[in-house]
Structure formats: structure tokens, C-alpha cells
Amino acid sequence: MCEARAVRQMWVFALASGCAFSHVLVHSLCLYLDPEWASYKLGIFICLNCSGIHRNLPQISRVKSLRLDFWENDLIEFMKKHGNLCAKAKYEAKVPPYYYIPQSCDCLVLREQWIRAKYEREEFVATRVCQDPCSAGSREGFLWKRGRESRQFQKRRFLLSAREGVMKYYTKESRGPKAIISIENLNAMFQTEKIQHAHGLQITYNTDGQTRNLFVYHDSGKEIVEWFNAIRAARYYYLRTTFPTVPEPEVIPRITRNYVKEGYMEKTGPKQKEAFKVRWFCLDSQERKLMYFKNPLDAFAQGQVFIGRTDEGYEVQAGLPQGVRAKKRKPAITVITPTREFVFICENDKEQREWIDALNGVIAQPLTG
16 A cells, blocks of 8 residues: 555544544644644644644653655554554543543643643553542642732642641641631632743632632642642542432532633613723633623722522613713623613624623523532
8 A cells, every 4th residue: 555545544543543642532722723743653634733742741642743744554554553542541541530621721730730730640541540539639739829909929838638628828837727617608710821830720619698709829740730630639539428319410510610701891880970990801611700800810800790690680782772881882781680780891793702702601501400
């Protein structure tokens, strides 16, 4: 068989496999849907996005382009005998249910550490002994935390205990914990752009009816991802022990969550005659609330709007309410609630559409206990 024909057959096989990054191997979730690259050492097909990560792992992965590089016959046969499904069976044999499997839209540190965990450290092969969620959800160490008042990042000791159901952090070794956070309402999400650090993590929890934000990072990508998955393990342990009859597919999405949408909008006051002020907004679909902050890295929100269902009198409309005037000719959104109307101005039409779609998505959700 000539090389050109063999490569074409391998290309068809690659398209059917998708990128090995995806855990849904018959449909690539990567930004580049066509797997135009391959690791001929691992026998997997990957996209351009993942090929850069694999190039940094020369000990365990070697990369070639399916289009541009010459493929020797023995490599072609090797790829045909292996492929992504075979690699998945080997390297993802024991992925814990709480472990976060990143998607193409996730930040680089999550994607890189997933690839390293699978192929470099072989954390999920069948011979590995999996930690139970209670053990995996216990961790102690130091993270750089942004000060609420100083706004400077300082090294702080954190302690996570799934068994005790709490996360604590300390400002000084000689004192007690600065905060004791219940795992019941603990959440974590990567916020690399907002924090302006490649390993930036936002931890949130409820205190006195408000959402408290902690912004942290670690210099090691491996360490910060392990903290993230330890928090997920602790949350999973809490959910499984508290709600033992809830099916697993319903538990997994509730372990941790990202905000549906974030960004700047302008808002006016309750009389709708006050000047519009720029605020940072975060939409939390699970808590059904739209929070607004003076600055993106504020510890607490200035306020929040509960987003209920349509049959409860909640609605989102494009444009301003009748009689309301705005100096700027920009697209607006009106959120109608049973008690009042909230008016927001977006930067452009694209932002307006995205906010309306996101808000309507929350309104369409059934209320959960």
C-alpha cells in the first residue's frame, strides 16, 4: 500500500476518533474539530490545540502532522492498531467521578494538567488504587490569597477536610482560622483572566446571606489543579452522603460550577432616574441570582437580583422600559420581576444577545430545593 493511500485511511480513522483530549471520543469537543495531529508514541489523534501541550511532553509523547509530515509505514500501522478508544481504555480506566475532565473552552492549566495526569503520571490506569472521596477531599497547604482590604496577594495556609465538612484558612500560624467555610455551600472555578494569573482560582461560599469571594493562585499548575479537584472530592463526598438516593448524573453537575456569564454592564437605581453606573455582573444559574460588583475582584457583591420562573412573573426584554431615558445610545436589557424592573445597558449588540440568552436560560430552569 502506498504511503499516500495509507495516510488517507488513517485520516478517515482520525476523523472518526476525534481529538483524544475529549472524553467523548466519537465527537471532538476541541476548538479545532479536525484532529490534524497525532502522537505517534501514544497512538492517539489530537487537535492543534492539544498538540502544543503534547510537544512539551517529549518523554512520553511525540507529535506529527497528518497533513504535513512524512509517515513511515510502521508508524501508520501502529496508529491503526491503537487510536483514541484504545488509549481511553488504558489511560482513563479509573477516573474518579469527582475529577474534573476539562472541555475545550477551559483554561490552559486545566487542559494541560489533565493531559499530564493521564499520560505522564498515569493517574487513572487500571493498576492504580483510587482514593476514596473522603481521603481525596482532605488537603493542607499554602495558596496565594488576595487580601480583601490590601488587594495584595499574600501566602495563606488552607486546610480542607471532607470528613469534617469544612475548609479553613489562616492569616497567621499563631492564630485560629480566619474563616471556617462549610463544604455545603463551597464552590470553586478557574478565573485566569479575571485574576490575571495562569493558575487563578476563585473560591466562593455563602456567609450571612451573601456570597463571599476568595481569589487565590499557586505557582504550580499541578498544585492548583489538585486543590481544585480536592474541593470537588469534598463536595462529592458531601453530596453523596447527604443525598444518597440522588442519581449520579444529577450529582456530578452540582459538585462545582462556573458562572453562566460574567462581564460589565451599566445599571441605574430603583427609580430608574439615577445615573447609569458601570458594574461587573456575574450570573449564577444554580443559585438563580445575578450579582453585581463595583470591581471584578471585590470580596462581596453590592447587590443581587433573584431570577425566578416565567410563571412567577419573571421576564427579560430587550430595550428600555417606557419612559426611561439613557444618555448613551447602546443596547439595553430590562429584567422584569414581580416587585420591580431592573434596567441594564450593554456595551454592544453581541453582549445584549448573550445576556438575554443567559438570563432566559435561568428563567427556563425548574426551581430546585
